[in-house]
Amino acid sequence: MSAGTRKIDVIVTDVVPVNELVKRFHFQRTDGQLLPTFSGGAHVVVEMRDDDRTRLNPYSLMSSPLDTRDYTISVRRDDTGRGGSLFMHQRVNPGMRMVISSPVNLFSLDLRARKHLMIAGGIGITPFMAQTSQLAGDAGNFELHYTCRTETLATYADVLKGRYGRRIHLYRDDQGERLPLEQLLASQPLGTHLYICGPAGMIEWVRRTAAEAGWPDDTVHFEHFAAPQPGKPFDVTLAISGKQIRVSEQQSLLEAIEAAGIDPPYLCRGGVCGQCETKVISYDGNFLHNDHWLSEEEHQSGRKIMPCVSRFEGKSLVLER
Amino acid sequence: MGINFRKETFRDDFSFRNSPEQIRRFPFPFHEDSYMYAVNIEPHTPGPKNTVFEHLIDVDEHYISEMEDRALVLAEDPLRCQSLPHMTLAGWDLLELLMTQKAESYPEHFSLTRDGDNWHWINRPLGIDDRFTFGDVSTLPYGPMAYITRQSQGDFCVLDQRDGNLWMDAGIVTTQADWSLDFDIGMNFFEWHAPVPLAHDMGIFNRALKFLTNIQQGQPARRFNWTMTINPRLDTSPENYHKWGVDRTTVTPENVGQKVHLRVELQTFWRLPRSNALVFPIRCYLIKMDELVTSPKWARRFHRVLRDLPNELAEYKGLTRYRQTVVEWLSQYDDGAPTSSGFGPD
Numbered sequence: 001m002s003a004g005t006r007k008i009d010v011i012v013t014d015v016v017p018v019n020e021l022v023k024r025f026h027f028q029r030t031d032g033q034l035l036p037t038f039s040g041g042a043h044v045v046v047e048m049r050d051d052d053r054t055r056l057n058p059y060s061l062m063s064s065p066l067d068t069r070d071y072t073i074s075v076r077r078d079d080t081g082r083g084g085s086l087f088m089h090q091r092v093n094p095g096m097r098m099v100i101s102s103p104v105n106l107f108s109l110d111l112r113a114r115k116h117l118m119i120a121g122g123i124g125i126t127p128f129m130a131q132t133s134q135l136a137g138d139a140g141n142f143e144l145h146y147t148c149r150t151e152t153l154a155t156y157a158d159v160l161k162g163r164y165g166r167r168i169h170l171y172r173d174d175q176g177e178r179l180p181l182e183q184l185l186a187s188q189p190l191g192t193h194l195y196i197c198g199p200a201g202m203i204e205w206v207r208r209t210a211a212e213a214g215w216p217d218d219t220v221h222f223e224h225f226a227a228p229q230p231g232k233p234f235d236v237t238l239a240i241s242g243k244q245i246r247v248s249e250q251q252s253l254l255e256a257i258e259a260a261g262i263d264p265p266y267l268c269r270g271g272v273c274g275q276c277e278t279k280v281i282s283y284d285g286n287f288l289h290n291d292h293w294l295s296e297e298e299h300q301s302g303r304k305i306m307p308c309v310s311r312f313e314g315k316s317l318v319l320e321r
Numbered sequence: 322m323g324i325n326f327r328k329e330t331f332r333d334d335f336s337f338r339n340s341p342e343q344i345r346r347f348p349f350p351f352h353e354d355s356y357m358y359a360v361n362i363e364p365h366t367p368g369p370k371n372t373v374f375e376h377l378i379d380v381d382e383h384y385i386s387e388m389e390d391r392a393l394v395l396a397e398d399p400l401r402c403q404s405l406p407h408m409t410l411a412g413w414d415l416l417e418l419l420m421t422q423k424a425e426s427y428p429e430h431f432s433l434t435r436d437g438d439n440w441h442w443i444n445r446p447l448g449i450d451d452r453f454t455f456g457d458v459s460t461l462p463y464g465p466m467a468y469i470t471r472q473s474q475g476d477f478c479v480l481d482q483r484d485g486n487l488w489m490d491a492g493i494v495t496t497q498a499d500w501s502l503d504f505d506i507g508m509n510f511f512e513w514h515a516p517v518p519l520a521h522d523m524g525i526f527n528r529a530l531k532f533l534t535n536i537q538q539g540q541p542a543r544r545f546n547w548t549m550t551i552n553p554r555l556d557t558s559p560e561n562y563h564k565w566g567v568d569r570t571t572v573t574p575e576n577v578g579q580k581v582h583l584r585v586e587l588q589t590f591w592r593l594p595r596s597n598a599l600v601f602p603i604r605c606y607l608i609k610m611d612e613l614v615t616s617p618k619w620a621r622r623f624h625r626v627l628r629d630l631p632n633e634l635a636e637y638k639g640l641t642r643y644r645q646t647v648v649e650w651l652s653q654y655d656d657g658a659p660t661s662s663g664f665g666p667d
Contacts, residue, residue, distance in 0.1 A: 006537070006540060036538055036539060036594060037594035038594055038595075039594060039595050039597040065595060102537060102538050102539055102540075104537060104538075105597045108482065108597040109597075110407075111408075111596065112405075112406075112407040134595075218483070218484045267535065273535070274531075275535065
């Protein structure tokens with residue numbers, strides 16, 4: 001299996017600057033057919049062919065699941081990241097052909113909920129764009145609380161307010177506005193489900209506050225894509241295929257394994273789905289675990305690694321690949 | 322060329338038969354001369370012509386009669402079809418899947434015309450010609466899942482996915498091998514598999530759940546299961562055990578060929594796009610021993626499988642009372658010759 005999902009050939013039909021950090025990209029199928037229907041919260045993996053290397057980055061679909069003539073994603077430029085967002089911002093133009101995966105949903109709505117309470121931080125707004133479209137089309141009960149740095153970085157806040165009015169609540173850091181989380185969590189009707197997408201620190205804060213307020217775990221849902229972080233280069237031996245590879249500074253371990261012609265399964269490429277879990281045969285050094293899949297014990301054991309986001313520093317690492 | 326639908330019954334006079342062509346396409350589930358559990362899941366991709374895999378949703382000569390039998394079961398016991406309130410969207414997903422697959426695979430029997438949300442569905446074998454609004458329950462005579470599964474062979478379990486588990490939150494189950502939707506509704510994957518022997522210790526359910534929760538849109542998977550049924554009865558439910566349980570005491574060496582059936586379930590697994598739910602169609606195929614032994618390979622192999630089956634499995638599948646009689650009857654067709662690999666009849 002070369003990937004967890006089927007590939008779709010698309011053409012970039014529009015690139016729209018949304019604000020100083022965010023651009024929106026529109027894709028349609030090259031064969032003119034409709035794209036697959038999806039559910040709110042789904043992402044696609046976008047293949048970026050950057051000269052001799054291929055990046056595969058996941059982005060949430062933000063267009064309405066009710067309209068599959070095109071898919072749209074929004075990409076926040078990260079000047080210190082590994083270059084995927086810069087590639088999208090600088091190299092992707094209308095008319096370009098690209099390859100994306102079929103949609104995969106790891107952040108699904110719980111349709112049993114009597115009410116959906118959504119909390120977004122920054123670019124974490126994107127999955128909620130699709131989820132609110134889906135719920136609004138079915139007369140669903142939702143409320144969105146959105147924190148951002150400044151008015152101009154409140155990506156799509158105007159669109160959401162225009163669509164849903166008082167259901168949208170905006171908090172701007174530079175105006176000293178704070179999300180009244182404890183009060184919010186204390187005042188929800190029975191049967192409310194909580195959804196969080198944003199920076200890691202915010203997800204931790206909301207989850208912890210919800211747990212302290214007595215919210216059951218299975219009513220709290222979060223999207224926790226850890227983008228792979230750059231780091232020092234390291235060498236790896238792949239025991240099954242008998243290959244030696246070097247993971248460069250801007251490359252993830254998974255990308256380096258793929259560049260060697262080996263195709264581990266994957267879905268999220270963000271350390272949450274578990275598909276690319278890899279056994280460690282031996283090592284001499286330290287793991288830099290960045291995933292949300294393995295347990296703390298597994299991290300300590302030195303027996304497993306998630307190559308999509310985790311790295312290694314040391315003398316030798318032998319993997320069962 | 323269309324399908325030559327048979328007129329037959331799965332109760333009372335039991336006039337069910339397989340035509341010679343249908344026997345040749347029977348999904349014989351044993352690829353070797355013995356059987357043990359395995360997570361025997363493979364991609365559900367279209368297969369060779371004249372097999373049950375030719376189309377992803379198989380319609381065969383028993384279609385009209387099976388749908389009549391389903392209607393009888395539902396009339397007696399409406400709880401065979403249930404959908405918890407949050408599963409309506411998954412019902413629409415399933416309706417779309419079954420209508421588009423059928424119309425594409427069998428255009429002479431089914432047609433679907435879509436203009437936005439205005440859909441026009443024609444099912445010629447059952448004489449149905451309906452226009453409705455996709456997503457609007459008030460425009461159909463039943464809920465979307467009930468509507469389309471009253472027109473589709475096999476049982477359907479529609480599973481919600483949440484908290485890393487699968488939940489039996491909707492379904493229609495009228496052709497089952499002794500389990501009850503009404504009993505299992507709302508249960509999770511481990512709860513509804515609790516009665517299965519051996520497999521828990523083998524870690525099979527953990528691995529199976531991990532696989533199933535990762536099934537992706539457009540990439541369905543399949544597996545087989547099997548048991549045996551006395552008389553060609555589709556509805557062998559716990560609710561009706563008083564009607565069929567006693568059948569198991571009626572097997573004699575003289576009637577094995579006509580009375581005893583191998584019952585094969587083709588289970589397929591599909592991700593549903595709008596709801597992110599999964600649907601498991603469980604399609605039941607029956608074949609009489611007299612029909613099975615028209616393939617010498619199948620006769621030899623099934624004799625060996627049944628003879629050597631672990632007692633726990635025989636007990637769980639409810640075969641114990643008549644197993645020995647059937648093994649002795651089948652032994653006359655087993656000359657000890659080796660069997661070729663693979664499922665086919667040779």
